[in-house]
Amino acid sequence: MRQSKTFKTLDNQFGLLAAMFAITFAVFTNPLLALSSADKNWDDLEKSGIAALDANDYGIAEQLLRKALAQSKDFRPSDMRLAKSFAELGRLYTIRGQFSKAALYFEAELKVKEQLLSKKQYECIPTIASLIQFYFNHGMQHKSDPLTEKMLALIDNRSKKNQVPVIEWAISCDAVGDCYYSANNFTLADKLFRTALNIKTTLLSRNHLSLANSYERLGNLNLKKNDPNEAERYFFSALRITEKILPPESHEVYMRLDKLAKCLILQKKFDQAEKLYLQEKNVTQDLKSDERTNTLFALGCLYTDEHKYKLAQTYFQQTLELAKLYYGANSSTLTSYREKMALVTSAQHQTAINKESTAASQKSDKTDVTFVLVTQKNL
Numbered sequence: 001m002r003q004s005k006t007f008k009t010l011d012n013q014f015g016l017l018a019a020m021f022a023i024t025f026a027v028f029t030n031p032l033l034a035l036s037s038a039d040k041n042w043d044d045l046e047k048s049g050i051a052a053l054d055a056n057d058y059g060i061a062e063q064l065l066r067k068a069l070a071q072s073k074d075f076r077p078s079d080m081r082l083a084k085s086f087a088e089l090g091r092l093y094t095i096r097g098q099f100s101k102a103a104l105y106f107e108a109e110l111k112v113k114e115q116l117l118s119k120k121q122y123e124c125i126p127t128i129a130s131l132i133q134f135y136f137n138h139g140m141q142h143k144s145d146p147l148t149e150k151m152l153a154l155i156d157n158r159s160k161k162n163q164v165p166v167i168e169w170a171i172s173c174d175a176v177g178d179c180y181y182s183a184n185n186f187t188l189a190d191k192l193f194r195t196a197l198n199i200k201t202t203l204l205s206r207n208h209l210s211l212a213n214s215y216e217r218l219g220n221l222n223l224k225k226n227d228p229n230e231a232e233r234y235f236f237s238a239l240r241i242t243e244k245i246l247p248p249e250s251h252e253v254y255m256r257l258d259k260l261a262k263c264l265i266l267q268k269k270f271d272q273a274e275k276l277y278l279q280e281k282n283v284t285q286d287l288k289s290d291e292r293t294n295t296l297f298a299l300g301c302l303y304t305d306e307h308k309y310k311l312a313q314t315y316f317q318q319t320l321e322l323a324k325l326y327y328g329a330n331s332s333t334l335t336s337y338r339e340k341m342a343l344v345t346s347a348q349h350q351t352a353i354n355k356e357s358t359a360a361s362q363k364s365d366k367t368d369v370t371f372v373l374v375t376q377k378n379l
Contacts, residue, residue, distance in 0.1 A: 042071040053092055065089050083112040099138040106131050122154045129172035136179040148188055155195055170199035186225055193217045212241040228266045235260040254291040270306050293322050309348035316341040
């Protein structure tokens with residue numbers, strides 16, 4: 001009786017889902033799909049359906065999973081197996097590209113969990129985050145904002161009650177924040193990234209690599225918001241933590257050093273950026289690595305921005321030589337390096353011409369002035 005009430009509630013909230021239930025329960029009247037005495041057990045049906053789904057036998061999987069869902073009508077409302085049935089059918093329809101249909105099942109899964117966990121709504125946070133990501137990935141982004149605000153409110157309420165969060169919530173916030181960041185919704189992305197950082201700060205050590213990941217996300221976000229000064233602060237923190245945990249020659253250290261240096265260049269803090277790149281150059285000087293090639297190239301670009309063309313030419317030449325060893329002399333990767341080399345060589349040549357022209361002009365002006373003075377003296 002109580003289970004029937006639960007189904008009625010779901011049907012009222014999901015009109016299309018009610019039609020799906022009608023199709024699902026019709027399996028009992030179809031002799032081809034009729035349940036045998038051997039397969040009436042929900043666990044067997046669900047496991048067999050999942051196995052068929054994982055084996056790409058989608059037709060068989062759909063039949064079995066629908067039978068399992070039909071079996072769940074006899075469960076008590078507090079039985080989480082109902083949510084499991086919805087979730088697996090949602091996964092099936094996602095794989096088959098039936099995203100609108102899948103959304104209904106995922107929404108029903110969340111609704112069941114919210115009803116079953118009425119006093120522990122925060123336990124629904126991972127499911128909420130998964131549904132939001134589903135919306136973003138399949139053209140239903142307009143449905144995301146209310147769920148996102150709800151998820152943030154659940155976390156905030158736990159914080160106000162001084163109840164310890166769980167690290168999975170930070171992972172959920174980062175994942176959903178990445179979706180909003182990619183969609184250029186920086187307001188919600190900022191809220192999500194900061195919430196994730198606060199949780200990590202509460203639960204993790206000060207030098208945990210996951211904190212560096214959060215700092216990097218916030219640095220990227222502030223660059224997008226045209227605030228390089230704030231971005232610099234976050235990139236510096238991300239690099240500092242990463243250098244404490246990973247060896248200096250690691251790819252992660254280089255990537256975060258490069259981001260910080262580029263942020264400094266954006267603010268015309270060339271001296272600071274140069275120190276960073278020279279530090280990395282010394283670390284990788286014995287390696288024929290992609291990181292060393294990138295470091296030399298970055299130094300060349302930095303000196304180009306400073307109009308130090310001779311230095312830039314030196315580093316671009318080193319870049320080319322190392323790239324030939326690393327990628328091969330005929331690699332298309334060398335094209336951009338050669339183009340930069342040509343531009344710097346041309347700029348250096350033009351600078352020399354300008355200097356000669358300026359010197360000749362100054363000499364001519366001096367001659368003219370001397371002539372005028374001598375003429376005036378003779379008069």
